[in-house]
Amino acid sequence: MCGRYAASRRPEDLVEIFEIQKWEPEETLEPDYNVAPTKEVFAVLDRVVKDADDPRPVRQLRKLKWGLVPSWAKTPEGGARMINARAETVHEKPSYRRAFATRRCILPADGYYEWVTGTQERELEVEGKKKRPRKQPYFVTPADGSVFAMAGLYEFWRDRTLPDDHPRAWWVTCSVITTEAETTPLAVPPAEGPRTLADIHPRMPLMLTPDRWDAWLDPSRTDTEDLCGLLTPPPPGLMRAFPVSTAVSNVRNNGPELLNELAAPEEGTLF
Numbered sequence: 001m002c003g004r005y006a007a008s009r010r011p012e013d014l015v016e017i018f019e020i021q022k023w024e025p026e027e028t029l030e031p032d033y034n035v036a037p038t039k040e041v042f043a044v045l046d047r048v049v050k051d052a053d054d055p056r057p058v059r060q061l062r063k064l065k066w067g068l069v070p071s072w073a074k075t076p077e078g079g080a081r082m083i084n085a086r087a088e089t090v091h092e093k094p095s096y097r098r099a100f101a102t103r104r105c106i107l108p109a110d111g112y113y114e115w116v117t118g119t120q121e122r123e124l125e126v127e128g129k130k131k132r133p134r135k136q137p138y139f140v141t142p143a144d145g146s147v148f149a150m151a152g153l154y155e156f157w158r159d160r161t162l163p164d165d166h167p168r169a170w171w172v173t174c175s176v177i178t179t180e181a182e183t184t185p186l187a188v189p190p191a192e193g194p195r196t197l198a199d200i201h202p203r204m205p206l207m208l209t210p211d212r213w214d215a216w217l218d219p220s221r222t223d224t225e226d227l228c229g230l231l232t233p234p235p236p237g238l239m240r241a242f243p244v245s246t247a248v249s250n251v252r253n254n255g256p257e258l259l260n261e262l263a264a265p266e267e268g269t270l271f
Contacts, residue, residue: 006139018044020044069155070082108150109148140239142238
């Protein structure tokens with residue numbers, strides 16, 4: 001899954017990386033090293049500009065809220081639970097299938113956090129024989145330092161309790177697509193601890209390599225079989241993972257120090 005990630009790149013850098021054609025400076029977001037559900041995040045998307053003479057989609061950098069609210073939802077309250085969509089079922093789930101067909105986006109990140117519990121402790125926890133153990137957070141990021149481009153979906157929701165001209169009449173929300181975690185060795189294994197992404201968690205965000213960005217963002221591609229072909233995981237061995245401070249477990253903590261690599265897991269945590 002993806003329940004927390006880091007996004008510290010400046011919008012000016014994202015404009016260059018993704019060849020953005022439209023970005024409103026008033027939608028600037030500060031670097032966020034502890035992005036949590038319901039926060040505003042940057043998204044890259046291709047969409048026709050309203051009232052423009054040119055009918056062709058324009059690549060845009062937009063500010064969305066993380067936690068998808070389907071257009072047919074009566075209230076936005078379920079958005080915090082819909083932060084992830086599974087690649088295996090995204091094309092058929094009522095909450096995601098319409099967005100998957102025409103409203104796909106890329107959510108730029110430095111990487112994502114995942115918390116590790118040892119196998120035996122996890123089994124005891126599931127059986128209710130052990131109190132919830134203290135878990136060790138790991139940061140997963142491209143080994144070459146490139147942007148972590150997460151496949152995402154976005155959706156529009158109209159708040160019918162507000163007038164049309166109200167600035168909050170429309171919500172634009174998003175979700176991260178996840179896939180099975182890699183079982184191949186990490187590009188840079190930590191000195192001790194997990195050797196693969198699957199050792200950390202059975203799911204991971206679906207990363208799109210640059211050669212898939214245009215196809216993924218193209219809203220004219222609506223054929224389900226064609227789109228499902230874009231959900232193939234990237235080549236293995238592109239990622240590294242390392243332990244970071246348990247301070248990231250508290251969403252109120254936010255700063256570049258959260259990305260500092262620890263030499264070993266913190267005392268009292270588990271693998």
